[in-house]
Amino acid sequence: MxxxxxxxxxxxxxxxxxxxxxxxxxxxxxxxxxxxxxxxxxxxxxxxxxxxxxxxxxxxxxxxxxxxxxxxxxxxxxxxxxxxxxxxxxxxxxxxxxxxxxxxxxxxxxxxxxxxxxxxxxxxxxxxxxxxxxxxxxxxxxxxxxxxxxxxxxxxxxxxxxxxxxxxxxxxxxxxxxxxxxxSGLPNDEKARVRQEFAKGNVGREELMAAEMASYHxxxxxxxxxxxxxxxxxxxxxxxxxxxxxxxxxxxxxxxxxxxxxxxxxxxxxxxxxxxxxxxxxxxxxxxxxxxxxxxxxxxxxxxxxxxxxxxxxxxxxxxxxxxxxxxxxxxxxxxxxxxxxxxxxxxxxxxxxxxxxxxxxxxxxxxxxxxxxxxxxxxxxxxxxxxxxxxxxxxxGPKESLNDRILRAASDPFQATGGLKQLKGNIGQGVIKVSAVKPENHVIEGRARVFTDQPSVKAAFQAGEFTEDTVVVVRFQGPKANGMPELHSLTPVLAVLQDRGLKVALVTDGRMSGASGKVPAAIHVAPEAAAGGPIAKIRDGDRIRLDAVTGELQVLEEGFDARPVATADLSANNFGVGRELFARLRLGATDATEGASILF
Structure with a gap:
């Protein structure tokens, strides 16, 4: 053809x-x-x-x-x-x-x-x-x-x-x-279930370790x-x-x-x-x-x-x-x-x-x-x-017919008509979302912002029971210049628990999520990043945010947002420990996420 x-x-x-x-x-x-x-x-x-x-x-x-x-x-x-x-x-x-x-x-x-x-x-x-x-x-x-x-x-x-x-x-x-x-080991959905039960405190480390070892075996x-x-x-x-x-x-x-x-x-x-x-x-x-x-x-x-x-x-x-x-x-x-x-x-x-x-x-x-x-x-x-x-x-x-159409389908009968990724744009910046694993009812999220600068703070707020309404969790100063752009995958069980409780929840970050993430809508790789003065650094607790994976919109819905000053953060702790001091100058030379976050090209 x-x-x-x-x-x-x-x-x-x-x-x-x-x-x-x-x-x-x-x-x-x-x-x-x-x-x-x-x-x-x-x-x-x-x-x-x-x-x-x-x-x-x-x-x-x-x-x-x-x-x-x-x-x-x-x-x-x-x-x-x-x-x-x-x-x-x-x-x-x-x-x-x-x-x-x-x-x-x-x-x-x-x-x-x-x-x-x-x-x-x-x-x-x-x-x-x-x-x-x-x-x-x-x-x-x-x-x-x-x-x-x-x-x-x-x-x-x-x-x-x-x-x-x-x-x-x-x-x-x-x-x-x-x-x-x-x-193949322990089914992936069962591994994810045990992780969420651990996040809720319903199972201990012994049960979690057994599930993980049965998965990665x-x-x-x-x-x-x-x-x-x-x-x-x-x-x-x-x-x-x-x-x-x-x-x-x-x-x-x-x-x-x-x-x-x-x-x-x-x-x-x-x-x-x-x-x-x-x-x-x-x-x-x-x-x-x-x-x-x-x-x-x-x-x-x-x-x-x-x-x-x-x-x-x-x-x-x-x-x-x-x-x-x-x-x-x-x-x-x-x-x-x-x-x-x-x-x-x-x-x-x-x-x-x-x-x-x-x-x-x-x-x-x-x-x-x-x-x-x-x-x-x-x-x-x-x-x-x-x-x-x-x-x-x-x-x-190779085979001309799928041997299991619950896993692999013909181009004429796909799981969905478009691919698994969507570009997002708006007054927060430019980013992407993986939609292939997100249920359609979660493709559009509107909620109040809770702003954090690291993962432990999100988990602490969760353990304290602070997430009680539809929430857009903003985790910033996670871009390539700030701290090397780590994956934030350890947040997935926490956010998935909130979603399973019936809350509308999403993540907005200038960091990354794991390739295994997807159940919770996440606007990731937001650029320009907060450490470069990007608009994500203007978001405040309580701001109404709209993440629309259908139209590709990523917006703060507050008057005067564009005129706000950008927040700053003390990032000095990112420069030391486990070899991070050797990478400090390299991070400063990294390009935007939209250009590959590279120090070479």
């Missing part, structure tokens, strides 16, 4: 807006590619240092005849999603030899777990860790020893940081290699559809990983087969062969629009509204909130995965997964098919799914 004109219009606007920066980017990529594999220009002394410890591969590396694949890994065994990467380098080196190549770990990058730091000071490093990962990746790749690269990462800030680095090394082919989701990505799994969907639909690779469980034959196949592909698409596919060629405007479409069709994480613009800027492309909004208006919601539904990503995968969804979106004309991917030319390859044939991976056509 021909491309939907609404998708074409968005793409054309992005191309025109980005033209100067993109042309300069492509010119740099072409010049780097013309020089040929950088490894060929290493001096003998340079090369000897690089290959000294490579054992049986040393002779091949010194001969400089075979592709050398760099591995950038985010392995640690504190993140369940990244623990399987411990064993990948050995598998990759063996697969590289079979493919007529060599492979080296180029470097490791930090990888923090938002699930561990939720509600704690360490969360204030979380968003800035994305740009730190990009910087660390640049150090790894700066040795100029690699003809292509494998990027090993899964979780929230890690994949965006790796993409930013891969885009910067535009002439080097890049294949992203996932680890897959853990098998083994190696692999957390199974809800938060930022980590949204990242994996994006890497597929943007053509940066092999088709069907995202949601195969760790420790299975197919998971290892896909890892080996990624190595084979990375060896085949270098400058030394006949199918050169540099990262900058794949990461074009159409690729990013496909990412936006996937985000809306699946009801993905709001964190990607920050990450996709930063990733795009690394490739010379400018995305705006208007692009997200326009794509959301054009793309129906095809998936219901927790927190948008009861299913987890394993159930989504079993129902047909990305192969079915990509096929549906292509048939509806909502994706650019004519793109370059690591698998070849054309996105139709991503409507296929992998199977093991002996020790080899083959691809077959």
């Amino acid at each position: 021909s491309l939907d004109p609404r998708i074409r219009d968005v793409t054309d606007r992005i191309i025109e807006r980005s033209r100067p920066e993109r042309e300069a980017y492509l010119d740099r990529m072409a010049k780097a590619a013309q020089a040929g594999p950088a490894r060929a220009h290493l001096s003998c002394s340079n090369a000897a240092h690089a290959y000294a410890a490579m054992g049986e591969d040393k002779a091949e590396l010194a001969a400089d005849r075979l592709p050398n694949i760099g591995i950038v890994t985010a392995y640690n065994d504190m993140l369940s999603a990244h623990q399987p990467f411990e064993f990948y380098p050995a598998i990759i080196r063996e697969a590289a030899r079979k493919a007529g190549a060599t492979a080296q770990v180029a470097g490791g990058v930090p990888a923090m777990c938002d699930g561990v730091t939720q509600g704690r000071a360490g969360m204030e490093l979380s968003l800035m860790s994305r740009d730190t990962i990009a910087l660390a990746s640049a150090v790894a790749m700066s040795h100029d020893c690699y003809d292509s690269a494998l990027w090993l990462g899964v979780c929230d800030k890690i994949v965006p940081g790796l993409v930013m680095a891969a885009a910067t090394f535009s002439h080097v082919p890049a294949v992203f290699v996932p680890a897959g989701p853990m098998t 083994g190696p692999g990505t957390c199974t809800f559809y938060g930022t980590a799994n949204t990242n994996q969907m994006l890497m597929e639909i943007m053509g940066l990983m092999l088709p069907g690779a995202a949601f195969v469980n760790p420790g299975t034959g197919l998971r290892e087969g896909l890892t080996r196949a990624a190595v084979t592909r990375a060896a085949a698409i270098t400058h030394l062969g006949n199918d050169y596919r540099p990262a900058g060629l794949i990461l074009d405007e159409r690729c990013f629009v496909n990412g936006l479409v996937g985000l809306m069709a699946t009801g993905g994480s709001t964190n990607l509204i920050l990450h996709l613009p930063a990733m795009a800027r690394a490739a010379g492309i400018t995305l705006t909130l208007e692009d997200f909004d326009a794509v959301a208006e054009a793309v129906p919601l095809l998936a219901k995965v927790y927190p948008n539904g009861l299913a987890d990503v394993n159930h989504f995968h079993a129902a047909g997964g990305l192969a079915y969804m990509v096929g549906q979106l292509l048939d509806a004309g909502l994706l650019h098919e004519d793109v370059e991917t690591v698998a070849g030319t054309g996105l139709a390859r991503y409507a296929q799914e992998p199977k093991l044939d002996g020790d080899e991976v083959i691809w077959v056509d």
Whole structure:
């Protein structure tokens, strides 16, 4: 089917807006590619240092005849999603030899777990860790020893940081290699119920801990559809990983087969062969629009509204909130995965997964098919799914019908006609709301403001029984400049309890919410932020606020609001503890949330 004109219009606007920066980017990529594999220009002394410890591969590396694949890994065994990467380098080196190549770990990058730091000071490093990962990746790749690269990462800030680095090394082919989701544990709705009971004081820490451990129980990505799994969907639909690779469980034959196949592909698409596919060629405007479409069709994480613009800027492309909004208006919601539904990503995968969804979106004309991917030319390859044939991976056509229409539906029969995100504008500023998990009766909230500058104060007010009427909870001085823009996910159980009591309740903040949030309407990423003098700093207790996710309105309904002075806050405590002092100057240089909240672009 021909491309939907609404998708074409968005793409054309992005191309025109980005033209100067993109042309300069492509010119740099072409010049780097013309020089040929950088490894060929290493001096003998340079090369000897690089290959000294490579054992049986040393002779091949010194001969400089075979592709050398760099591995950038985010392995640690504190993140369940990244623990399987411990064993990948050995598998990759063996697969590289079979493919007529060599492979080296180029470097490791930090990888923090938002699930561990939720509600704690360490969360204030979380968003800035994305740009730190990009910087660390640049150090790894700066040795100029690699003809292509494998990027090993899964979780929230890690994949965006790796993409930013891969885009910067535009002439080097890049294949992203996932680890897959853990098998299903305690159902997500039951976990959420226990959390709310704990917030109300009805169960103790022992019961809460048992529920949490039953949910997060083994190696692999957390199974809800938060930022980590949204990242994996994006890497597929943007053509940066092999088709069907995202949601195969760790420790299975197919998971290892896909890892080996990624190595084979990375060896085949270098400058030394006949199918050169540099990262900058794949990461074009159409690729990013496909990412936006996937985000809306699946009801993905709001964190990607920050990450996709930063990733795009690394490739010379400018995305705006208007692009997200326009794509959301054009793309129906095809998936219901927790927190948008009861299913987890394993159930989504079993129902047909990305192969079915990509096929549906292509048939509806909502994706650019004519793109370059690591698998070849054309996105139709991503409507296929992998199977093991002996020790080899083959691809077959994906399902043509959903295997569970309570989880995954056809484009002609969606869960809702528009995507899961909505831009908000008004005298408070500009922000976004995730509506895919919010019941329609909560899409419009009007109530009195209660203003806070941190999460503990909200929880204290809740415990004191202070929320007795329809309320818009305003949590400000949570933006990138103020304290690194932490997630405020630990507020979700508290606000959900108020909502379940029959109150109309919403959150307005210049901070973030977790990719797993959604039940309570939340206007997030409000910009300009309070620390930059944004209007959110003018709100006072008792102000009437209207949040309308239907019209996109975010307003204080009080006369004279615009003329008020902005409030200030003592933010000095944000500069110390758990390493925050090392990030203090970086935060000051961060861009607005609407531009990706980046210190780099």
